[in-house]
Amino acid sequence: MDKKENQFSFQVNSVEKNFLHNFSIDGCPLFSERLEEHLVAVSRGESPAVGRFCGFCFTPTGPNTEICGHCQNNFLLDKKTVEIVPLAVTEILREQRKIESRFVNGFAYFGVLLAVLGGLVVVLGIPYLRDHLIPATIVYALILLVGVRILAGVLGGYFGDNIGYNRARKRTIQSWEELKTAVE
Numbered sequence: 491m492d493k494k495e496n497q498f499s500f501q502v503n504s505v506e507k508n509f510l511h512n513f514s515i516d517g518c519p520l521f522s523e524r525l526e527e528h529l530v531a532v533s534r535g536e537s538p539a540v541g542r543f544c545g546f547c548f549t550p551t552g553p554n555t556e557i558c559g560h561c562q563n564n565f566l567l568d569k570k571t572v573e574i575v576p577l578a579v580t581e582i583l584r585e586q587r588k589i590e591s592r593f594v595n596g597f598a599y600f601g602v603l604l605a606v607l608g609g610l611v612v613v614l615g616i617p618y619l620r621d622h623l624i625p626a627t628i629v630y631a632l633i634l635l636v637g638v639r640i641l642a643g644v645l646g647g648y649f650g651d652n653i654g655y656n657r658a659r660k661r662t663i664q665s666w667e668e669l670k671t672a673v674e
């Protein structure tokens with residue numbers, strides 16, 4: 491009985507669902523890899539802005555394609571193709587990139603700071619180094635050299651990247667919901 495009810499509700503929602511079934515877990519169709527590549531190329535002046543794009547997820551599509559390879563939108567039945575990606579979508583990507591790089595850079599700087607302070611703690615903590623300037627300088631330089639690289643790399647490249655991506659993705663989903671409501 492329960493099973494039947496579930497099937498029924500799925501069918502009722504199928505118009506909405508058929509857009510969603512191929513997306514990453516969060517159901518937001520922005521950004522397909524091809525759309526991201528296109529927007530980056532346009533911003534660099536390497537590619538013309540005009541083309542043929544899915545009317546729902548704005549993924550670039552071939553001249554004879556009838557179904558979007560990313561969101562399965564049927565161009566004949568549902569949202570038709572458009573000739574240009576709306577500026578609002580480009581803005582969402584720009585914002586996403588900005589948030590991501592802010593976290594990567596912020597965490598990387600924090601890594602640099604940790605290496606600088608950590609190096610000082612080590613040098614000042616060892617009595618011999620505290621009294622001998624030249625060996626202390628060499629040890630401090632080595633700690634900086636290795637520490638900055640490792641800490642900035644790990645904190646920025648791993649933690650900053652992950653946290654930044656999650657934050658940026660949340661914002662993208664939110665902007666997408668607003669855009670979707672505005673368009674419909």
Ligand SMILES: [Zn+2]
Nearest residue numbers: 544547558561
């Ligand atoms: Zn699409």
